[in-house]
Amino acid sequence: MNHDSYPDSYIRGILNTAKTVAMVGFSTNTSRPSYFVFKYLLERGFRVIPVNPGHAGKEALGQKIYASLADIPEPVDMVDIFRASEHVMPVVEQALALDPKPQVIWMQLTVRNDEAAALAEAAGIKVVMNRCPKIEYGRLSSEISWMGINSRTLSSRRAQNFGTGFQRMGLGEGKKSEN
Amino acid sequence: MADAERTPGFDTLAIHAGAKPDPTTGARATPIYQTASYVFDDVEHAASLFGLQAFGNIYTRIGNPTCAVLEERVAALEGGTAALAVASGHAAQVLVMHTLMQPGDEFVASTKLYGGSINQFNHSFKNFGWNVIWADPDDLAAFEKAVTPKTKAIFIESIANPGGVITDIEAIGKIARKAGVPLIVDNTLATPYLCKPIDYGADIVVHSLTKFLGGHGNSIGGIIVDGGSFNWSRDKKYPMLCEPRPEYSGIVLHETFGNFAFAIACRVLGLRDLGPALSPFNAFLISTGIETLPLRMQRHCDNALAVAEWLSKRPEVAWVSYPGLASSKYNTLAKKYVPKGSGALMTVGLKGGYEAGVKLVSNVKLFSHVANIGDTKSLIIHPASTTHKQLSDEQKTKAGAGPDVVRLSIGIEDKADIIADLEEGLRA
Numbered sequence: 194m195n196h197d198s199y200p201d202s203y204i205r206g207i208l209n210t211a212k213t214v215a216m217v218g219f220s221t222n223t224s225r226p227s228y229f230v231f232k233y234l235l236e237r238g239f240r241v242i243p244v245n246p247g248h249a250g251k252e253a254l255g256q257k258i259y260a261s262l263a264d265i266p267e268p269v270d271m272v273d274i275f276r277a278s279e280h281v282m283p284v285v286e287q288a289l290a291l292d293p294k295p296q297v298i299w300m301q302l303t304v305r306n307d308e309a310a311a312l313a314e315a316a317g318i319k320v321v322m323n324r325c326p327k328i329e330y331g332r333l334s335s336e337i338s339w340m341g342i343n344s345r346t347l348s349s350r351r352a353q354n355f356g357t358g359f360q361r362m363g364l365g366e367g368k369k370s371e372n
Numbered sequence: 373m374a375d376a377e378r379t380p381g382f383d384t385l386a387i388h389a390g391a392k393p394d395p396t397t398g399a400r401a402t403p404i405y406q407t408a409s410y411v412f413d414d415v416e417h418a419a420s421l422f423g424l425q426a427f428g429n430i431y432t433r434i435g436n437p438t439c440a441v442l443e444e445r446v447a448a449l450e451g452g453t454a455a456l457a458v459a460s461g462h463a464a465q466v467l468v469m470h471t472l473m474q475p476g477d478e479f480v481a482s483t484k485l486y487g488g489s490i491n492q493f494n495h496s497f498k499n500f501g502w503n504v505i506w507a508d509p510d511d512l513a514a515f516e517k518a519v520t521p522k523t524k525a526i527f528i529e530s531i532a533n534p535g536g537v538i539t540d541i542e543a544i545g546k547i548a549r550k551a552g553v554p555l556i557v558d559n560t561l562a563t564p565y566l567c568k569p570i571d572y573g574a575d576i577v578v579h580s581l582t583k584f585l586g587g588h589g590n591s592i593g594g595i596i597v598d599g600g601s602f603n604w605s606r607d608k609k610y611p612m613l614c615e616p617r618p619e620y621s622g623i624v625l626h627e628t629f630g631n632f633a634f635a636i637a638c639r640v641l642g643l644r645d646l647g648p649a650l651s652p653f654n655a656f657l658i659s660t661g662i663e664t665l666p667l668r669m670q671r672h673c674d675n676a677l678a679v680a681e682w683l684s685k686r687p688e689v690a691w692v693s694y695p696g697l698a699s700s701k702y703n704t705l706a707k708k709y710v711p712k713g714s715g716a717l718m719t720v721g722l723k724g725g726y727e728a729g730v731k732l733v734s735n736v737k738l739f740s741h742v743a744n745i746g747d748t749k750s751l752i753i754h755p756a757s758t759t760h761k762q763l764s765d766e767q768k769t770k771a772g773a774g775p776d777v778v779r780l781s782i783g784i785e786d787k788a789d790i791i792a793d794l795e796e797g798l799r800a
Contacts, residue, residue: 200377201377202377223621224616224620224621224622224623224624225623226623226627226628229424229425229623229628232420232425233425233426236420236426302627302630303630325630328630331427335392336426336427336428337427338390338440338441338444339427339428339429339435339437339440340427340435340440340454340636340639341435341439341440341443341444341447341454341455341456341457341635341639342444342447342453342454342632342635343389343444343447343448343452343453343454343455343632344444345448347380347384347385347388347389348392349388349392349393350393351392351393351395351398352392352395353395354395357413358413358417359410359411359412359413359417359428360410360421360426360427360428360429361413
């Protein structure tokens, strides 16, 4: 995988398939980017499990916060990492020790660790680096277009409404089979 | 075309970028969302939108779906990450500077600019404490010397108004990079069809949408395009982008929004507080105009070259300033930056001086005597007594708008008719 540029089909596939996301480096501070992503993904039907040893045992938006990936009592599809690049390797190693292993390791904006990525990919795990799932979902659903942001998508097919609520879009393209 | 593996061409983007059929009605043309506000699902949804935690429309002063189509289209055409459409080109410049500058800061600006920008910088911006330092873009050493520790931005035009000048964007981009400040390029006269300043190091691009992008002289508008390339957090020079914002409970815009943070800052800080919103109807007309941008711009350029060549052979004409002419000192820069053509604008000096200029403006019948450029119609004006009137004589000359100068904005009429009208006007 070329980690400088991801095909939209790769990202769309990941966001359509991952149901449970463990968010490592989650912050209870509601102004931090991790909180924004947490809230957004919850509203779009993802199960999001916050991980932060400093806040273990507390709750955020009804979700229990765990101290580490190992403490999570259910399988996790995707690990979303909000930590600096130099702290990524131990997180990936912990993810690889999970049973079952997650299908995706996702690193947030400015987070990039090619060594950790290679380790995960060798174990058959998909990796995304220097991206934000909120921004990618926004881009591929075209929600982000409302903010004047270049979604870099182009389609004459009907966009898919999420199903509930104004201004909430899905990732498919109108045909129910695409999801 | 669901995946972005294959990048669509310019002509395709001009028609399709930002647009989708309406999912409820199937309407193919962009609906004109002539609405002030938008219904929320519930209190939670409203709070998310106000807190920037969800993408969506809240109030047309801050964002509107018709304007959003225009924004995405221009961002895609310029190769930017995002754009913000506003009430006018002037408003775009105010919002850009409002996001970058604090009172007491400086910015370096090219002397070769549209007269309206020169006035804005010398007067209103000065009132805000944003101090312009003028520099000649043809003298790169002097341009670099104009940068001081207080400099926060550099501003140039790609093709400069009133006509005939091309700025060396790449060279000035290097100066900006060295100074650690963003390069702002007003790309109004070229449009991304002729030149994409982001490819040459521009960090921010602005347009008067009123001109060639809208193309039909019917709607005032402006736009800011985020190049997505500048590191707003590196030197902590730009508090609106790299410091926790009190207006949004302490979020750091650059951290939260990454490479489109500048456009978001202009919208949620500047546009929200200062208010120069673009009418959705104007946005509709302008984005419709953009669909034919490639065709129109090429015709503008082909017609302008023919007119410039014809004029240079006329006995009444002392000089013609048009970069497409081999005789122009900017011809080499033109071949580099605007290889498809040198745009629609030219300035002409008549041998009869000021009086001859006034006579020409009065005698043409096809050309419209207006304060505008970039219409399908051919336009004519005498800049010294109008668009550049409030400048000093020295500034006028530096800007290429001396007393004998006539400015032409060549339209897309039949070339023979344009030339015949000028011939009538010169002879009368």
